[in-house]
Amino acid sequence: MLFSVLTQANHWSDYRIVAQSLKTGERRVLVRGATNARYLPTGHLVYAHGQTLMAAPFNAERLELTGAAVPILDGVMRANHGGPSSQWGFSGAGSLVYVPGGISYDSELVWVDRTGAGRPLKLPPGDFDSPRISPDGNRLAVTVFGDKPDIWIYDVLRETLTRLTFDGYNSHPVWTPDGTRVTFSSYRDGSSHLLSKPVDGSGAEEQVGSREIATLFPQSWSPDGRVLTLSGLQPSTRSWDIWLLSHEGKASPFLQTRFTEGSGILSPDGRWLAYVSNESGMYQVYVQAFPGPGGKWQVSTDGGTEPVWARNGRELFYHSGHKMMTVEVTSGPAFTAGNPKTLFESEYQSPSTGVFSGQNYDVTPDGQRFIMVRGKEAAAATDNPFMNKNAPQINVVLNLFEELKRRVPVH
Known part of the structure; x- marks a missing residue:
């Protein structure tokens, strides 16, 4: 099981990604200063560090990363407070969907x-x-x-x-x-x-x-x-x-x-x-x-x-x-x-x-x-020139699993 942990301060840099075995209850901190981790069938752990998606090879049996993390996508929208949720997800077929925009100024x-x-x-x-x-x-x-x-x-x-x-x-x-x-x-x-x-x-x-x-x-x-x-x-x-x-x-x-x-x-x-x-x-x-x-x-x-x-x-x-x-x-x-x-x-x-x-x-x-x-x-409906009036959009990236295998090899 993967989840994010925050002890006190409400800021993304204080979050930790934690893996816990449902069999033994063993818990390990995998990454600090990151949130929204997903384990992919390719053997990768993908997570958000600020507005950047990172990928690293991950051994699910031993609950440990087996290689260095590599940035795979920048400019993914995340909330700036109230819980820094990163706006992205994967399909089982290997497609990535995300909301562009980086930090969300709300x-x-x-x-x-x-x-x-x-x-x-x-x-x-x-x-x-x-x-x-x-x-x-x-x-x-x-x-x-x-x-x-x-x-x-x-x-x-x-x-x-x-x-x-x-x-x-x-x-x-x-x-x-x-x-x-x-x-x-x-x-x-x-x-x-x-x-x-x-x-x-x-x-x-x-x-x-x-x-x-x-x-x-x-x-x-x-x-x-x-x-x-x-x-x-x-x-x-x-x-x-x-x-x-x-x-x-x-x-x-x-x-x-x-x-x-x-x-x-x-x-x-x-x-x-x-x-x-x-x-x-x-x-x-x-x-x-x-x-x-x-x-x-x-x-x-x-x-x-x-x-x-x-x-x-x-x-x-x-x-x-x-x-x-x-x-x-x-x-x-x-x-x-x-x-x-x-x-x-x-x-x-x-x-x-x-x-x-x-x-x-x-x-x-x-x-x-x-x-x-x-x-x-x-x-956005007002005349405030400082506000971004562009309508939000959702981007889709196809066949990202193959790109991950090439850029972040799993041994």
Whole structure:
């Protein structure tokens, strides 16, 4: 049996191709930094290294490569995050089918008004995720998946994009209340971290606190900067829960039930927590008193994910399928919620790491615009000159088995 293994970081260079005997259970790592292995009847192991297909002679009985790998095809499309799946396959007769294109740049950042009208940022195509607007509205922090995920800062006034992080694999930025730093999740040196860094580049990264479990994604700071809400994935149950990081630097579970909870966002006054749970049998948005005790309210009525508070605390936004919803709320000493209303409907992307891990959009301080991530297919219909409008195609190569036997002999 052949499969790909990833321990922590979500990047193709950390994947390993593993072979395991179904008889003995013996497991061997065959190739590092590669995915999508296939064993062919010609005695070859074919796999993807980045956008290149490689072939090597393989002894299936001994579970070992018996010769050097040789590149056989370049320019095969692969996803850039969310699992680097390479888009290719073989038929039993020896034909190869693949999607050309190399690395798949999937998205663009778009300003969207309350009617749904969008205006893309003047940026080349890329894989964008989890954009966050600074407290003053003049900058964006966003995850960009290139060779690896990193945090970048976009200056709204100057229309420039500047890289903030360089080491490790970094994602899920959250602004501190004063707008001077960004907190983010990072995997480096074989372990996961919660880090913080000044956005002007004036200082080094700092450890925010300890992590009790491997996967903790920051969500929001309390207004006083003393508590950080987190979405945490339990390895034993594969279930999301809501965690808190105190100002002492210790992470602990806050909302942990037999259901799945995540995307916990504090209200601007810090008194209420909006989050997503599947306790009703479907994803819904809830609000409860923070830190408690107090009541709990279901805000969405027909499914909901990715809650975001308006900065004035009088609206709560969320996604219901492809619909952007808004609910009028009061979030002072007592909480009340009106009926949800649809602002617009459009196919903007959800977070690459799942609906419990956070939001893939944000709202400006005046509540009149959203920064959202639009997928390549939707963007191709727009007038954005940076996006590739060519329709995707599938290429077929016939009789590749014979070519493999010639170029990569099996002894």
